[in-house]
Amino acid sequence: MDQAELRTHLVNLVAEPDKHQLRALLAHRHIADLSDAMMDFSPKEAAVLLDLLTLHDHAEAFSYMSEERQAMIAAVMPRNDLAALFSQMESDERADLFNRLTEEQRHAVLPGLAQAEREDVRRLASYPEKTAGALMTSDYATLRAHWTVKKALLRIRLEAPDKETIYQVYVVDKDRTLRGTLSLKQLILARPDATIAELMLTDVVSVAVDEDQEKVAEIVRHYDLLAVPVLDAEQKLVGIITYDDAMDAFVEEATEDAQKSASVAALGSSFKNIGLGQLYLKRIGWLLMLVFGALFSGAGIAFFEDIIAQQVALVFFLPLLVGSGGNAGSQAAALMIRALATGEVQMRDWLGLLGREIIVAGALGLTLALAVSALGWLRGGPEVAVIVAAAMVCVVLTGSLIGLCLPFVLSKIKLDPATASGPLVTTIVDATGVIIYLGFAQLVLSGSHSLF
């Protein structure tokens, strides 16, 4: 049964709800497939189906939906059901949903939780979005250093049902200072009477609670961690971030960078579901700024009006020249932004990369110059060939260097290097290219009044 068939079955079940049929359907399916198949159901329809599930499955199906979708469904659920569901969700997801509930819904769900859980929700929900605090869960297993392996395994077994992971466990003091970490694999392989202190790794890779999620994801990936512990300002353990949440953060950040690379403000929401007004607002800002940037190109052309009026044929090569500069610049910027984002390149590598870029861009410019100078010759004789070829080398070189340097400059003044988008680089390079090309043409042509 594929997703389309599953969806058809679900549509029927919305019309005639039947608990047993739904469970039979899901017996051989991953619960994520249910969430996917209901993607375009109305919140009411989805709520009807979810209500047929056990509370545990309901919470799990919820976990595969976006937070926006969760909030939409929560809004149409009876208050009591929402409170029950809330108590079943994992701590990090519960806190994210909490942030999207109305004041009234919040009052409905909190009484359903134990005092400690209520505090946990409020605490987790209080961290700013896209920080380690917002990503972390408080469902992790802790041990004490003086315990034996045997005791540790017993405790882990006891606590396992409520923990998001038991495969990496953390050793803390009474005051929750992090002392070490070890894996369940180590525990299973160890002598039962060994102590945790003997086994644990004491130099633990950790992140601060206010760390940016992009950095957190990079640390999880770099060290191949199952989970990374999160410490507060006093170095106390306050949560862990598991690999799956780190992976989601990665994808979110890559999406944002892809959007910024085309001068769209980060949508912060799914492209498919974002409102039209929102989409307009995320795009118009940069477009307006870039229009005014393009005025410089226009002004450059106006400045050289005389030489153009004298030789209108010059305009033929204008798009090709400034376009090539913009394209080479976009290439350099994209390569640099991505290398900075993955941490492959640091600020200190700047000078070496500049040297390399001068060589490569020079070669690119010469190749393009060769290609278009033939065309210049055909269209206007040797003089035009020389103007076009020389301008091409200069424009490509300038464009590439602007593209390479802009992300560094932005990073230096604490802006996201991804803001050095293709359109921004192109706009800057266009204006520069106009001046280089037409300036050069004036220089050559004002000397010799040829028939060009």
Added chain:
Amino acid sequence: MDQAELRTHLVNLVAEPDKHQLRALLAHRHIADLSDAMMDFSPKEAAVLLDLLTLHDHAEAFSYMSEERQAMIAAVMPRNDLAALFSQMESDERADLFNRLTEEQRHAVLPGLAQAEREDVRRLASYPEKTAGALMTSDYATLRAHWTVKKALLRIRLEAPDKETIYQVYVVDKDRTLRGTLSLKQLILARPDATIAELMLTDVVSVAVDEDQEKVAEIVRHYDLLAVPVLDAEQKLVGIITYDDAMDAFVEEATEDAQKSASVAALGSSFKNIGLGQLYLKRIGWLLMLVFGALFSGAGIAFFEDIIAQQVALVFFLPLLVGSGGNAGSQAAALMIRALATGEVQMRDWLGLLGREIIVAGALGLTLALAVSALGWLRGGPEVAVIVAAAMVCVVLTGSLIGLCLPFVLSKIKLDPATASGPLVTTIVDATGVIIYLGFAQLVLSGSHSLF
């Protein structure tokens, strides 16, 4: 001690190798930090340091290096040491390195392995790059359905040291047909006399051995898997892909897409280490194609030479108009490419998205038209204001629709939608914009020979 200090210590150790000092240095550091700190050491220098480590640590330090770097160091290692190291590496990494060794090196390392391992290396190394087969490991734990939990746990404990993960285990028949899967957590929580068949999940999410790595990574992320089993054409289990390798594949694919989005062919290597000739080749192809694309813009301008000669001031608004179309088109293309890459949008969503884009792009065009028409008025009176405003709406609308549709079209003809890069969209929209703008100007101005 930060990375810079660690590096200084390592430089000293290269000059005077001392096993104990190196181990003391690493006692409180993650082994990945060692690999990082040696990043710019020569292969010879790195080999000297690695030789001071235990074989196990050496293999682990290796695992945090790029394959290119591993191969460079392998080239300067004594044959015997390389063979010993090879036997310690994880099966997937060993196969990747094997693919980068010379014929002579291969002959040196294979005899150090047991017959079964030799076959394993050859088998894993035979899968094409960027497929599930190339990403998978053969170090996973399998169980039989009729075993009890007690027996299963004993076996897992026995096999654990050699397995890449024991947290997700796979249930197979004698002929390696995959029957089910279960987690170590389930095993730990179960009654010791329960059978595996009672506990296992029978509907397992799996991937085919020739599946693209981008798709594999998306499946691991979507279902929050610790590992995904890989099946051959006969549905037999041939390997598993762990979350950390899936995460690396994600980053690799995002990097490639970022490069393609700026018309750079996928580098397939690190930007920092790629050779200048390679970098040139990865960039020149698209630049040349785009130059010839830009000829259409040039030809468009040449076609309207008369109207330009008549009113040179028209050229002032040219960069601004075609630029805006290109920018709006780049935005639409980037949003679409990313949504297709994350699976958020499918081919069937095309029509709905087109409708949305017409509304949003219309609004964007009107806003920009309003902004520039004032300028048109100032510079050339009401007639110019009308030409510029009308052209702006048309160009932005056309540009956006081209940007939105191009990724779909490419995807339809089995090309990577990411090829619809900003520069490509810009080049196509430029030519279209020139024709729309100047054609419109001719229409208006040839009727009324105003003083514009």
